[in-house]
Amino acid sequence: MKMRFKKITIVAERVLHEQVVELLKRHKVSGWTAQNVTGEGSRGLRASEWEGSNVQIYTLVPESVADAIMEDIAQHYFENWSVVVYSQDVEVLRPGKYQNP
Amino acid sequence: MIACAGLSGRMARPHVFMSLLLDNILTPVVLCFIMGMIARWVKSDLALPEAMYQGISIYLLLAIGLKGGAALSDTPLTVFLKPAFATLVIGLLSPVIAYVMLRKIGKRSAVDAAAIAAHYGSVSVVTFLAASEAVKRQGLEAEGYLPALVALLEVPGIVVALLFVRSEGSSSWSKALHEVVTGKSIVLLIGGLCIGALCGTQKLTDVQPFFGAAFKGALCLFMLELGLVAGKRLRDAGRAGLRLLSLGIILPPILGAIGVAAGLLSGMGPGGSAVLGAMAGSASYIAAPAAVRIALPQANPAYYLTLALGITFPFNLGLGIPLYIHLSHLLSPWL
Numbered sequence: 001m002k003m004r005f006k007k008i009t010i011v012a013e014r015v016l017h018e019q020v021v022e023l024l025k026r027h028k029v030s031g032w033t034a035q036n037v038t039g040e041g042s043r044g045l046r047a048s049e050w051e052g053s054n055v056q057i058y059t060l061v062p063e064s065v066a067d068a069i070m071e072d073i074a075q076h077y078f079e080n081w082s083v084v085v086y087s088q089d090v091e092v093l094r095p096g097k098y099q100n101p
Numbered sequence: 102m103i104a105c106a107g108l109s110g111r112m113a114r115p116h117v118f119m120s121l122l123l124d125n126i127l128t129p130v131v132l133c134f135i136m137g138m139i140a141r142w143v144k145s146d147l148a149l150p151e152a153m154y155q156g157i158s159i160y161l162l163l164a165i166g167l168k169g170g171a172a173l174s175d176t177p178l179t180v181f182l183k184p185a186f187a188t189l190v191i192g193l194l195s196p197v198i199a200y201v202m203l204r205k206i207g208k209r210s211a212v213d214a215a216a217i218a219a220h221y222g223s224v225s226v227v228t229f230l231a232a233s234e235a236v237k238r239q240g241l242e243a244e245g246y247l248p249a250l251v252a253l254l255e256v257p258g259i260v261v262a263l264l265f266v267r268s269e270g271s272s273s274w275s276k277a278l279h280e281v282v283t284g285k286s287i288v289l290l291i292g293g294l295c296i297g298a299l300c301g302t303q304k305l306t307d308v309q310p311f312f313g314a315a316f317k318g319a320l321c322l323f324m325l326e327l328g329l330v331a332g333k334r335l336r337d338a339g340r341a342g343l344r345l346l347s348l349g350i351i352l353p354p355i356l357g358a359i360g361v362a363a364g365l366l367s368g369m370g371p372g373g374s375a376v377l378g379a380m381a382g383s384a385s386y387i388a389a390p391a392a393v394r395i396a397l398p399q400a401n402p403a404y405y406l407t408l409a410l411g412i413t414f415p416f417n418l419g420l421g422i423p424l425y426i427h428l429s430h431l432l433s434p435w436l
Contacts, residue, residue: 013394015391015394015395019276036151079398080398080399081398
């Protein structure tokens, strides 16, 4: 019983970790995974530089929610922050696990 | 030897200041910092694991708090009130001075100036430690309750600086306030102060082998990491421009002199006043950057990080601290 879902990946400055998770929860995601990552991008520097640089957050959502999340991220963070967001098609088992009523 | 000669000579001749300078640099703590900078400069692969320096910073902050708390419990409230008030005045005044100078001399935008001023309004804990050590090496007493003043100085400066550009986005403002007030450095410092004050010196002897004996060694490792980061900041300092970089050297002595004077006026000894001067002249790089990034995302982090860590911190470590000690000696007969 595989089903098509979207995996959204957000790479952001470490200080945004909690804010991004809050944003995801506003869209009623059922879960998320985060890990600390390092890297370089068009903006270069991080304010939290010497406490580690970036956080990468994933979440699995139905296609209908994915666009709204990405737009929300873009609207809030693209102007002033180092943030990358993208989505991929994935197939999941137990789709009910990733859908909040 | 050098320290004794410095004291008996009443700190007036230039060569005394030079020996004070040298004595200040040739210590394990400062040399570890320099080693970190050199390692970065030669592009060594030396790096402290993140978990390690996070752990060390927790250890250092808690140890400072405990020690200060124990001293606080032995200090009568009336003795502590005046220096506490002086510290609050410094916290309110220094971001204003920094902001005005950054606008007029540094020619920065209001947002960037406020962001940088927040760092100078707050305090660098490691600069405080280095100053305490330097003062001790000169044979001077520094008041035991100084860590409580560090905790007092940490927050107000950031808040005052952010008030300069408050108008837009008050939600990020409250988030930033939450970040400073509940940040790990404040929680550990104040928490440690409370624990230390509640337990008193006697009960703290149990934890002394861990928090006391190993303290300076841990500080050396932390300095190594700071040296690595500062070296990196220095490498791309050029982008900040000469005007701004020179402010990173001009601001500390001005703010530091105010701190020394405030310390002496509030009844602290020359040693404690020199340390308070170093605190006032220092720029925060733990509490302030995170708060400023959230409150003023438009401000360029390259400016405030380069200035606080790449310029002002090494300046204070090498030149500033001896300067504040010297100044404290010169002023103490008059204030």
